[in-house]
Amino acid sequence: MADVCQWCRGSNRSVCAAVPLHFHEEIRRISHIRTFEAGTTIASEGHEALFVGTVLRGVLRLVKTLADGRQQIVGLLFASDMFGRVFSDEMPFAIEAATKVELCMAPRRRFETLLSRHHELEHEILIRTLDELDAGRNWMVVLGCQNMLERVAAFLAILTIREHVLEDAAEGSERAAIVEVPLSRADMAAYLGTTLETVSRSIHRIADHGAIEIIDPRQFLIKDWPALLRLSGRSDLTSHQFLGRFSGHDDNMRTLSEAC
Amino acid sequence: MADVCQWCRGSNRSVCAAVPLHFHEEIRRISHIRTFEAGTTIASEGHEALFVGTVLRGVLRLVKTLADGRQQIVGLLFASDMFGRVFSDEMPFAIEAATKVELCMAPRRRFETLLSRHHELEHEILIRTLDELDAGRNWMVVLGCQNMLERVAAFLAILTIREHVLEDAAEGSERAAIVEVPLSRADMAAYLGTTLETVSRSIHRIADHGAIEIIDPRQFLIKDWPALLRLSGRSDLTSHQFLGRFSGHDDNMRTLSEAC
DNA sequence: CGTTGCGTTGAAACATCTCAAAGGTTGTGG
DNA sequence: CCACAACCTTTGAGATGTTTCAACGCAACG
Missing domain, CATH: 2.60.120.10 (Jelly Rolls)
Structure with missing residues (x-):
């Protein structure tokens, strides 16, 4: 305790x-x-x-x-x-x-x-709630006007940013660009507003484009980050849009995002 | 001033x-x-x-x-x-x-x-932001797993509740159940994540089901509220889910929602 | 009275879903 | 160590819902 x-x-x-x-x-x-x-x-x-x-x-x-x-x-x-x-x-x-x-x-x-x-504590919670509201609305854009390939690509891109922000903040290391998806295909589908079959097909199409390499069903190697962002239809994507302001201190990923 | x-x-x-x-x-x-x-x-x-x-x-x-x-x-x-x-x-x-x-x-x-x-003011804003976050997430459900007919029906249902809550709160009157949609077909489409043609077709299909009557392109008579809720696929729909807690004091509409 | 803006309607093209089956991995018990 | 079941993922093919493109209707307006 x-x-x-x-x-x-x-x-x-x-x-x-x-x-x-x-x-x-x-x-x-x-x-x-x-x-x-x-x-x-x-x-x-x-x-x-x-x-x-x-x-x-x-x-x-x-x-x-x-x-x-x-x-x-x-x-x-x-x-x-x-x-x-x-x-x-x-x-x-x-x-x-x-x-x-x-x-x-x-x-x-x-x-x-x-x-x-x-x-002060309540203020911090307000800040986080406002950021979550923004992130939620950003996700509404994904659900409302992006096709399934774009949704999956956007999801992978966001996850990549998120994971690497956390890691880098924690240990400052420059790890290989691997995304670990902590969800089953069914959960991904439920988040992306589609079916697990479509998620599977989209992932393989993204791999065919050369943006990622499928290591196993839950691990992907980011082979071409700009391509992934392009496929997501959201080249505007920066970490803080979906993750809140507290993720913005990472120069490495910011460079990656702004590379397109 | x-x-x-x-x-x-x-x-x-x-x-x-x-x-x-x-x-x-x-x-x-x-x-x-x-x-x-x-x-x-x-x-x-x-x-x-x-x-x-x-x-x-x-x-x-x-x-x-x-x-x-x-x-x-x-x-x-x-x-x-x-x-x-x-x-x-x-x-x-x-x-x-x-x-x-x-x-x-x-x-x-x-x-x-x-x-x-x-x-106190900041607290009130936190309350409202939290409610907006809930409402936004509820809308994500609409965008993520409801078909176009359901989306349009849900939108009309929510608008109906919202307008009548406001009116009743303001004047306590029991007006005829007319929804006034303050948006063009294009705006409805942009909100519902579809095209204006599909919105138009959906509205007419809802009318064919007898749930509403089209008075003019922006005004609809609610002929059968339970049917509208049923078409929306959200019979669970209550005003506070999309409008926040401040809309929950209206007994008239609550009866309507709970009628199904 | 033509023009403009908005809404409706139709038909073909397209993306996604649904249903079905096969492939792979993991863990368990024989 | 193998066989088997359970689970998840992948792949295929037809069905379906939605979009796209095009035309038309209608009211407001100059």
Whole structure:
């Protein structure tokens, strides 16, 4: 329990990392760390939102299920993203573990009380919510007016940026440009608004174009980054559009994005 | 200038209406009211966000334009909605007048300064941003996994709820169930992620089903609300999902939604 | 009275979905 | 070590929904 906040003092984009250290003691007091296996439902759609928190490791998916069973993933949460819904009694979407996840979680009510006393913290959450809103609207553009090849390419491009931003921020290393997709074809399809077959076909077409090389179904080598961006139909793509301002300090990837 | 805040003291969902009256004096001091003709660009994508404010009358559209000219409307702002982007220097989307609009606007920087001094106001903005995020994600479901007939039906249903909530809140009247669509077919298409031809065909198919009657291209009589909801594929549809918590006080429409 | 802008309608082209089957990998038990 | 099942991914071919392109209708306007 003593080292709950250790992770958040590191260099990351979490709310806690953005907030003065003396807040950590208070946050620590109401928080605990838990892990969940892939596939676990952390919070159900329509139920009361009991917990909020931060993703430490793994990926969460926000899922909306229609009455007839159709599902749409409306958001993916990676390490340092906040999950849960403050100031609302009902979860508008389910929160599920897309991979094995490690979460730092706190009871929602107690966290809200804490917010009311610490406006700096609430301000940081506003900033992140605004960025998430922008990112969500950017994703609406993908869903609304891009074809399936473009959607898949855009998804891979965004994932690439995101992963390399995190890595570089953490260790400053220049790794080989490999994207690790932490999702099944079915999850990708649910996020991209299509079917798993179309996702599979699109990935192979992107590989045929020479932009990527398929290492295994979940790992791709970025062979030609400008080509990938071109296929995504979003040469305008820069990390901060989908990831928020906290991802913009990475010169290496910025160069890559601006190369087209 | 003296009555800038008059509107916001009425019964509406605006930030100002939610905040103690003594704030109005301060907000008034930095605000002014302006009208813009339909089609005017109020803020350009990628430019600095100079103003924020509230829609008093009319409809704003948030537009993202891709390099090749494709456009997606990622949000529509109605009376009492806030526009602009606090705490960001660059507008991620263009703000355009979809109809003639009347706006109460304030310089962004000065408004941010005001926010830093009045946490109640910032809190209200957080609440609204969270609700907008939920609404945006709900719209992602529409774009991601509903067919064109369902999208158009859902759009009409949401508009119906929204208009009647506002009207009923304002005057408590029980008007005939007429939806007024404040958008051209092209704008509807850009919002729904399709073409204007498909929008037109879908509207006529909905009319063929008997759910609506086309009075003129922008006015529809709701003949069978349950049928409209059924066609939308979202019988789960309640106003607060797309409109935020401030629309939930209307018993009349809630009965309508829950009738299915 | 022609022009302009917007909405509707039709028919062919196209992208994506659906259904079906095959291929590959992983883990388990014989 | 092999056989087998379970699961995920890939591939194929026909069905379907949507787009595209073109023409037409209609009202507002100069």
